[in-house]
Amino acid sequence: LIMENLKKSLEERGSGRNSVLHNNAVASHSYLNAGTTNDSFLRDHLDWMKKASNWAKFSATASMGVIHAGHTTEAMTLLEPYLPPSSDSEGGEAPAVTSAGGYAEGGSLFALGLIHGSRAGSSTATRLEASNFIRNHLRNSHANEVISHGAALGVGLTAFGSGDLEIVNELKELLYTDSAVAGEAAGMALGMVLVGSGAGNTKSSVPPGDAEELLEIMAELKNYARETQHEKIIRGIAMGIALVNYGQEENADAVIEEMRADRDPILRYGAQYALALAYCGTGSNKAIRILLHTAVSDVSDDVRMAAVISLAFVLYKTPEWVPQLVKLLLESFNPHVRYASCMAVGIAMAGTGDPESVSLLEPMLTDMTDFVRQGALLGTAMIYMQQPDLCNSKKIKSFRERLSSIIGDKHQSTLTKMGAIMSTGIIDAGGRNCSIALGSRNGFTKMTSAVGLVLWLQHWHWFPMMHMLSLALTPTYAIGLNKDFKYPKNFEIQCNSKPSAFAYPKRLEEKKEEKKKRVETVTLSTTAKNKARLARKRAKEEKEGGVAAMDVEKVEDIEKSKEDDEGGDSMEVDGAEGSDNAVPAKSEEKKKKKREPEPILFRIQNPSRVTNAQSDVCAFDLDQRYRPIRPEAKPFGVIMLTDSTPGEEEDLGAVKAPSLDAEDEAEAPEPFEWTPPGHPDADASSTPAGDKSEKPNEADGSNDAEAPNETSS
Numbered sequence: 001l002i003m004e005n006l007k008k009s010l011e012e013r014g015s016g017r018n019s020v021l022h023n024n025a026v027a028s029h030s031y032l033n034a035g036t037t038n039d040s041f042l043r044d045h046l047d048w049m050k051k052a053s054n055w056a057k058f059s060a061t062a063s064m065g066v067i068h069a070g071h072t073t074e075a076m077t078l079l080e081p082y083l084p085p086s087s088d089s090e091g092g093e094a095p096a097v098t099s100a101g102g103y104a105e106g107g108s109l110f111a112l113g114l115i116h117g118s119r120a121g122s123s124t125a126t127r128l129e130a131s132n133f134i135r136n137h138l139r140n141s142h143a144n145e146v147i148s149h150g151a152a153l154g155v156g157l158t159a160f161g162s163g164d165l166e167i168v169n170e171l172k173e174l175l176y177t178d179s180a181v182a183g184e185a186a187g188m189a190l191g192m193v194l195v196g197s198g199a200g201n202t203k204s205s206v207p208p209g210d211a212e213e214l215l216e217i218m219a220e221l222k223n224y225a226r227e228t229q230h231e232k233i234i235r236g237i238a239m240g241i242a243l244v245n246y247g248q249e250e251n252a253d254a255v256i257e258e259m260r261a262d263r264d265p266i267l268r269y270g271a272q273y274a275l276a277l278a279y280c281g282t283g284s285n286k287a288i289r290i291l292l293h294t295a296v297s298d299v300s301d302d303v304r305m306a307a308v309i310s311l312a313f314v315l316y317k318t319p320e321w322v323p324q325l326v327k328l329l330l331e332s333f334n335p336h337v338r339y340a341s342c343m344a345v346g347i348a349m350a351g352t353g354d355p356e357s358v359s360l361l362e363p364m365l366t367d368m369t370d371f372v373r374q375g376a377l378l379g380t381a382m383i384y385m386q387q388p389d390l391c392n393s394k395k396i397k398s399f400r401e402r403l404s405s406i407i408g409d410k411h412q413s414t415l416t417k418m419g420a421i422m423s424t425g426i427i428d429a430g431g432r433n434c435s436i437a438l439g440s441r442n443g444f445t446k447m448t449s450a451v452g453l454v455l456w457l458q459h460w461h462w463f464p465m466m467h468m469l470s471l472a473l474t475p476t477y478a479i480g481l482n483k484d485f486k487y488p489k490n491f492e493i494q495c496n497s498k499p500s501a502f503a504y505p506k507r508l509e510e511k512k513e514e515k516k517k518r519v520e521t522v523t524l525s526t527t528a529k530n531k532a533r534l535a536r537k538r539a540k541e542e543k544e545g546g547v548a549a550m551d552v553e554k555v556e557d558i559e560k561s562k563e564d565d566e567g568g569d570s571m572e573v574d575g576a577e578g579s580d581n582a583v584p585a586k587s588e589e590k591k592k593k594k595r596e597p598e599p600i601l602f603r604i605q606n607p608s609r610v611t612n613a614q615s616d617v618c619a620f621d622l623d624q625r626y627r628p629i630r631p632e633a634k635p636f637g638v639i640m641l642t643d644s645t646p647g648e649e650e651d652l653g654a655v656k657a658p659s660l661d662a663e664d665e666a667e668a669p670e671p672f673e674w675t676p677p678g679h680p681d682a683d684a685s686s687t688p689a690g691d692k693s694e695k696p697n698e699a700d701g702s703n704d705a706e707a708p709n710e711t712s713s
Contacts, residue, residue: 021421023052027467031470032425034066034470062150062464064078066467073126082111083105106144113130113156137151148179153188156192157192160193161195163194165210168217172190172221178233187238190221190237190240192451195243196246198252247278247445249279252278266302268294277313281445295307295329312348316348323345335371338372339371353384371419374416374419380399381403388500403424407421422466438453453468477607488651491624491641493619500598615636616634
């Protein structure tokens with residue numbers, strides 16, 4: 001319904017023709033259903049989807065990968081209609097790069113990468129199979145930059161962190177074709193394959209045999225970035241180097257310093273993200289000092305923007321520091337810095353519903369610059385993820401209303417609308433069961449989340465990167481499993497809080513056209529006066545009954561009109577009851593309306609959604625049949641249980657893998673012959689088979705007999 005409303009408001013204002021907003025709406029749909037495999041809206045509105053052309057088509061196809069993220073078993077069957085043909089029809093030695101077509105094919109390869117790369121849980125064998133499939137297309141598609149772009153991103157995601165030298169060399173070949181679009185993807189994919197390895201640094205986690213070759217490759221990449229004319233390729237390489245240095249801390253300092261001192265602003269831009277990832281979650285003073293210095297001193301807007309956003313990554317373990325650090329930058333004269341400050345607060349405080357952070361971003365929602373408003377909307381949506389309607393003294397409700405009004409407002413600029421559309425998807429991401437989390441519950445930084453967010457931020461330059469958000473979305477749940485990995489339905493967790501504090505937001509309801517109620521028997525004072533006037537006329541005409549009767553009528557009418565004036569407020573009270581009777585009825589209603597006090601604690605069924613904040617007020621009840629193996633741990637995520645009475649009967653549920661087949665479909669009935677009711681065959685179904693020859697004649701006779709009656713009637 002959220003998507004229905006979004007689509008309707010876009011079409012009403014004629015924005016449906018705007019490719020950017022249409023593309024955003026498709027991306028927003030993929031956020032709303034990330035990992036749920038629910039793509040019914042797209043199937044129901046295929047005509048709307050088909051509006052996407054060229055790169056929007058690429059992006060729309062790739063959004064399937066976000067919706068089906070982690071659903072690896074049926075990935076190939078799902079994407080089969082879009083995937084490029086497996087035969088080597090496209091020769092690698094085409095004379096020139098042709099950008100004709102290939103958008104759906106490239107998007108489907110990217111989608112395949114997203115399905116396998118979004119969850120660490122996908123098995124190594126299926127990942128390898130997908131990786132080899134995409135590599136085959138990568139080698140054969142150098143002639144088409146769109147397919148190459150999708151294939152490179154797909155390879156990067158399926159071979160994420162594998163450090164495979166063969167793949168690195170294949171991507172390097174693609175990079176050297178000097179195609180801007182494919183080169184950018186190849187640079188980022190190189191970073192994804194070598195993520196966190198520190199290749200090219202003095203120390204690295206690469207096998208000794210490959211270290212020298214990788215050192216050469218990294219040096220070549222840096223040289224190539226300085227030689228090439230394409231900004232996109234430079235950005236791809238800069239981001240690739242940033243990913244390679246993930247978690248390297250001091251080991252990456254030499255590379256970062258070299259990039260920071262470069263004359264090219266794009267390499268300096270990459271250096272900020274390299275700092276963010278190298279010191280992600282460390283809270284390093286040195287990194288913060290460098291980033292803050294760059295944020296106020298660099299001459300390039302993009303570099304300053306990257307530096308401010310990077311603060312959120314370095315400080316994600318102590319998120320309350322970020323709004324304090326960024327407070328002054330929010331008042332900067334530079335709109336890029338203001339935008340970045342909004343995003344930094346959003347990333348750091350994602351899913352907390354923190355009222356102070358929201359009030360910091362509130363003035364930015366009415367900023368002069370359109371993209372600052374976009375940043376404020378995205379930042380606020382991240383903070384409000386998974387928050388109930390009561391959050392922040394119900395301000396979340398007005399924020400949701402604001403989003404829909406911005407989308408429908410024809411005076412808003414495209415960039416602001418784009419922010420509102422994306423925010424609609426982010427605030428309810430993954431069916432309201434996911435949030436953005438850079439760290440795991442045990443305090444470790446999640447590599448996929450950090451990398452996913454950094455790549456998602458590149459949507460500023462290149463819209464298809466929007467789908468990378470699916471890497472950073474983390475489901476928040478609690479599920480207790482027994483030794484057979486089935487969940488006991490009668491295991492419960494106690495939550496020491498009011499149910500409304502962590503409830504899902506209210507479901508949207510379709511607006512029905514309100515029909516005006518006709519209120520009976522209540523007359524307005526004006527109608528009473530009209531009646532009085534008519535009565536007077538009648539009395540004058542008739543001149544019967546004398547003056548006295550007329551005066552009496554007048555007095556009655558005046559009294560009537562007075563009564564009506566006094567009872568003007570109680571218009572909707574049925575006039576059959578007197579006004580005296582209506583008062584006690586109201587007070588009775590009020591008594592009924594008094595709600596019962598909300599319980600102070602409640603029990604959570606198994607399995608269900610448990611947000612990060614909620615897990616702090618949850619506790620295990622150790623008096624029930626199933627008990628956790630680690631009772632001291634937080635009731636969050638997968639909880640392994642022991643059964644205290646194994647002999648008794650169990651009420652278990654199994655976790656079903658999603659399937660592409662329609663669920664709850666009735667089985668086909670057994671073969672049968674159908675005869676319409678009233679047909680002689682239906683009555684004579686019990687007669688033996690031999691009598692069947694006579695039946696047609698009987699039927700004819702009956703029809704002849706009936707015919708005259710029909711005509712006469």
